[in-house]
Amino acid sequence: MSAERLDTLTSWHADWKGLRVAVLGLSVTGFSVADTLTELGADVLVVTERADEEYARLLPVIGARLHVGSLASVPGELADFEADVIVASPGFSPGHPIIEWARQRGIALWGDIELAWRVRDKVTRADGSPADWVLITGTNGKTTTTRLTATMLVAGGLRAAPVGNIGTPVLDAVRDPGGFDVLVVELSSHQLWYLGLQTSAAPVSPHAAVCLNLADDHLEWHGTFDAYRDAKAHVYDNTRVACVYNKADAATRRMVEEADVVEGARAIGFDLGVPGPSDVGIVDGILVDRAFLEDRATSALELTTLAELDAQGLAAPHMAANILAAAALARSLDVAPEQIRSAIREFRLDPHRIEIVARAAGVTWVDDSKATNPHAAASSLAAYPGAVWIVGGLLKGVDISALVAGSGVRAKAAIVIGAERGEVVAAFARHAPAVPVFEADTAETEHVMTQVVELAAGIARDGDVVLLAPAAASFDQFTSYADRGRRFQAAVRDRVGTGAGNDDDTSAPTNDPTR
Structure with a gap:
């Protein structure tokens, strides 16, 4: 299809009929793309490595086709489809084989945001x-x-x-x-x-x-x-x-x-x-x-x-x-x-965002599992200086050294979790050697936070804060940052018993951000 024809598709009321669109991925975003395009009359092929059972069942109902299989290379069904446009879910990186293939062949490549703007x-x-x-x-x-x-x-x-x-x-x-x-x-x-x-x-x-x-x-x-x-x-x-x-x-x-x-x-x-x-x-x-x-x-x-x-x-x-x-x-x-x-x-904050879980025996337990990168964790550590810091997970290619040197050096202690514990421990050894470092070395998800909380309870004293701010993604040991936070909260409540969640003062510490 010519670029001139694609340039006419800037309205819901344009003529989308017959447009051949390959949709990459079948998450909630991919399904919304397929559903929209079939409603517009386009010919839609969804290509994915994994298909949610409900979405897979609905695709033929809405009039789309589905290919499920390895995407380590371009599937023959996709190549034969001769798509006019490929709409990719956000998980497909610039270096993905299909994205590189599409760009080399000059196939129009959209995300869901561009499609949404057009319609x-x-x-x-x-x-x-x-x-x-x-x-x-x-x-x-x-x-x-x-x-x-x-x-x-x-x-x-x-x-x-x-x-x-x-x-x-x-x-x-x-x-x-x-x-x-x-x-x-x-x-x-x-x-x-x-x-x-x-x-x-x-x-x-x-x-x-x-x-x-x-x-x-x-x-x-x-x-x-x-x-x-x-x-x-x-x-x-x-x-x-x-x-x-x-x-x-x-x-x-x-x-x-x-x-x-x-x-x-x-x-x-x-x-x-x-x-x-x-x-x-x-x-x-x-x-x-x-x-x-x-x-x-x-x-x-x-x-x-x-x-x-x-x-x-x-x-x-x-x-x-x-x-x-x-x-x-x-x-x-x-x-x-x-x-x-x-x-x-x-306004109320989302769960797992600087959320106070419990105050017991003078110790405040804080869940900031949503701090999935060093920048977010630095903000949490600024709000709770001197905390017992729970850190680690999947670092996503980011060097954690600057965070440890800049913020971690003031922690009372560090409890390191996750598949990439070695990098975190090494960063403390190089940049904050005076901070005591403990490792939660269990590989079993259901026991990780139990071990973490037991370690933290042995370190924290009256007036201390125990802060879960991992500075890393969660998918090495948990299904999401929310799963990580929920398991932390459950372990805290199991450990401190009736002290959990019974303090009416659940605000964050007083901070004057102008200082």
């Missing part, structure tokens, strides 16, 4: 326009900021939904018959890499976008840090109104400076210091907006206070930064400061 006008607003998009990425804080932003927009009277990498495919929201005013789209670096391949005449053009921060992660997928950074930078491509960036992270500033945006888009900075005009920040313990008001030079609008955040367990420095970023995005859509404040009061 975003299935359900429109009262004025006939599709929902605005707000894009959110970053090494850490994506999910929390996505939820915060959606909560603020709803408080402002807008129909908004958190979608994308957060769990709900964007295509499912696009096809929701109720429709939305705004889709708040969490994007992984994998999804953004595919966006970087866009050649459409109508590429994704968000109302506002943010990259929260940048640190080593997913290097096994991208190959190099530069490639990871370049993928993240695509979040700002074609932004129309507000490019929100982290003033404390020079990489995000450079992304905005180098971005190809729509004429008139503004750069909006956030950090934990006093904001300049066109920024959001903190003045004397008050979170303020100096970006979205007429008198930016001499005035600021109050959003909330550190005291209020502290009362909710949201005053850790990285949480305050996430709140400021979300507030900037919401303000770009005219949500009033008092509505933002109300939304923050109602």
Whole structure:
């Protein structure tokens, strides 16, 4: 099929009939792609190594074909299909044999986000326009900021939904018959890499976008840090109104400076210091907006206070930064400061995100299993300095040495878990030799956290914190970070008995992020 024909496919109401599309992967994202395309009348072949039983049963019902088998090379069925377009699930890296094969042959290669943008006008607003998009990425804080932003927009009277990498495919929201005013789209670096391949005449053009921060992660997928950074930078491509960036992270500033945006888009900075005009920040313990008001030079609008955040367990420095970023995005859509404040009061963190599990015998047990990379773990350690730190898992190609040297050196002790324990132990030996290091050496998943908690209980004393912040992925020993967190919580409760969860004060420690 010619590129000219593909360029016409920028609406739900375009002629998609007869388009041959190969869909790579059959997770929730892959199924949403197949379901959308068959509804549009395309000829769809799904290619996957493993097929969920329910999805496999549904594919012929919706009119798609399925190939299940090894993808170490290009299957003959895929080669013979002669696809016009391949839509890949985010798990397929640039070096995957099928992705390399498609690029060598010049086959159009999309991700689910590009497809969703092309068909975003299935359900429109009262004025006939599709929902605005707000894009959110970053090494850490994506999910929390996505939820915060959606909560603020709803408080402002807008129909908004958190979608994308957060769990709900964007295509499912696009096809929701109720429709939305705004889709708040969490994007992984994998999804953004595919966006970087866009050649459409109508590429994704968000109302506002943010990259929260940048640190080593997913290097096994991208190959190099530069490639990871370049993928993240695509979040700002074609932004129309507000490019929100982290003033404390020079990489995000450079992304905005180098971005190809729509004429008139503004750069909006956030950090934990006093904001300049066109920024959001903190003045004397008050979170303020100096970006979205007429008198930016001499005035600021109050959003909330550190005291209020502290009362909710949201005053850790990285949480305050996430709140400021979300507030900037919401303000770009005219949500009033008092509505933002109300939304923050109602907000609750996800499970396994700096979640206090128990306080017993003077020891606080904290589950931050969602800290799956060094950058996230550093934020947790900053919130709980001197903790007994539970660390380790799959490092995803990232060197943990800088984290150990910068934050781990202040830990009371380290308990190391996971398949790559040797690298973590070696990092402590080189960079924090004074920190006592213990290994949970059982290979049996059901016993790992029992051993960890017993070790921690023997170390921690009155006033101490035991912190699960692994700085690594979980798939070596657990099914997910949530499974890892649940097993940790169960082991804690088994160990401390009635001391678990019976303390009314479940807030995070008091932190003044301006210090």
